Amino acid sequence: MGEFEEFAEALFGQLSVEINEEKEIMQLAINAREDIARKVEFKELEEIANEIFPDFKDKVQDFLGVKVADDLQLKFPELEDLKRLKGDKVFADPESKEFVKKLFNAVAKEDLKIIAELMKENTAKYLVYSTYAIQYISKITTTYGDYLDSVIYLNKFILSRYPQIILHKQGEPYESRFENVNSGYLGAVKMTVLEELIHSAQGNLHQINKNAAMEVNRINEELA
Template sequence: MLNGHHPKSLSMTEQEEFADALLDQISVEINEEHDIATLSSRIKEDPDFKARFDSPRQIADQITPDLRQRVGEFIGIKVSPDVKIEFPELEELKGIKGKKVFATQDAREFVDKLFLAVAKQSRQGIADLVKLDTAKFLVYSTYAKSYISKISTTYGDYLDSKIYINNFVLSNYPQIVLYKQGSPYEPGYEMIKSGYVGALKMTILEEMVHSIQNNLYEENKKAVTEVNKINEDLAKIILTLDDGIVTKLSDYLQLPAVPDEFPIAKRANLFFMLNPDNFIVNVLGPDVMTFTKVEIDPTIQQMIPQILETYQRWLLPIQRHHAAFSTMEGMAEFSVQNILKDDEDFHQYLATFMGTDISSYQVRKNIGKDFTGVVFGKYGKETFQILIKNPPTTRELKDPQLYLKRVF
């Protein structure tokens, strides 16, 4: 039902089906969290494992002053003293991820409740929200699935002058990595400890860079909020289609058959197929990020007359989001690679936690990082002020020379 899930039982309400589908889609993450917690408990109870590591907070206290200085020197902008570091536990961190969803003003409370329900794995809580506002659920459940399913691979985040460190993951990983190497543990301890410190250096440094991206952040937030409003509008349109059109359009798009007893599920499948983030990008390809107009299959437009105008409204804000977000991420990755390129702890992190090395890490392709590198090659540390003040377009992101000509 949700993103291609199918109803299982007529004894369940449709709302419960949606809740089960969403929880099923994050089950891999939930299982991973359970495995980490279980293995960590076993390690603590193992009398042969005597290795101990400082907490993320203890290490952060030691390395943060130096990182603030190094970031300021490299990017030419001081990290505000108001930026604090916090260490939320897992459930709280999931709620914070919900705050990072740039929902419409009308949907803000709904999104917060949805992320809380998902964090608690509350089937009834999710089902109640589906019933409360199905259109909002269709739009924002995708974020819940995407954000929460990546928690165990997310080390940190930034929001409203706070750097959030994933305390659950980072306080458990060093022991787990060392434990999995097997006894004797002493020979590998220092390397794992160094890699652990390197992971925290990378995370804090990256989020410090995000903390100075004010104008880019606002540009991205505004664009994403517009995209979400458009997706909410599309969800409402599809939910109000009559049964005949829903059936005809579902057949035309070759969607899996859904029993008539599940009318919302039928429309949900249509929404997930026709959502522009999915449909336009899959049909037109990634080059849509430089298009000025879209075209739509006449048969689809005949059945949903508003869809072309909806897609056209979506095009500009999604491009602004893509450009701003890619630049933000690129600036952060470029900074990490340059500031930590000779840092032994970071090298150990790449080796022990990522199974790679600095050379392989530096050659990874990233459109935002590569764009930042071109501008940096010409303007050095002024680059960051320039990019924050004058965000690139998607065309300029692909061709930095266009950006350099426009801005200078």
């Protein structure tokens, strides 16, 4: 194994706890879905979010006194797409943006070969942006929502699985325990939509922070 491949393995070594947790969540959700099927049923995440979105949008506008963008959308990414999205959130200049996109895509696919090739291609960029991959991706299982470029992203990987897993862990009878778990599920979706609507209304501040972060990352590339 070459030096670059070893560094690629080291990257996944730092993410091993998160990757194992993601796999465990997937398996727990499969088991839960099979066991509670035909006994109780949770509403789809998309249905809940789209139902509350217009009303919550109006409430945020009234409360903040700031107009929320008319073209604001909701999207519901699964795990791989969430990891790619985290790459889009890295504030890189145009010259580095494509590198970041490739890096996060390779991490999402757990592709050691591509990661090693990217490090060989530009070690300085890799050293700067692999830290973002570790930092951002390690938070996926604890982050319910995100906002970027007029789109609110709801973490379907977590939000659509946790209610089933929680109910399954509580055990039978599912019917009598459903209402309490479902209430928590609905509350989590509502709070996430509300939080990201507020983030979306802070567009000017976001752009200022973005420009500053891009400049810091450019300097870090030169120093690496």
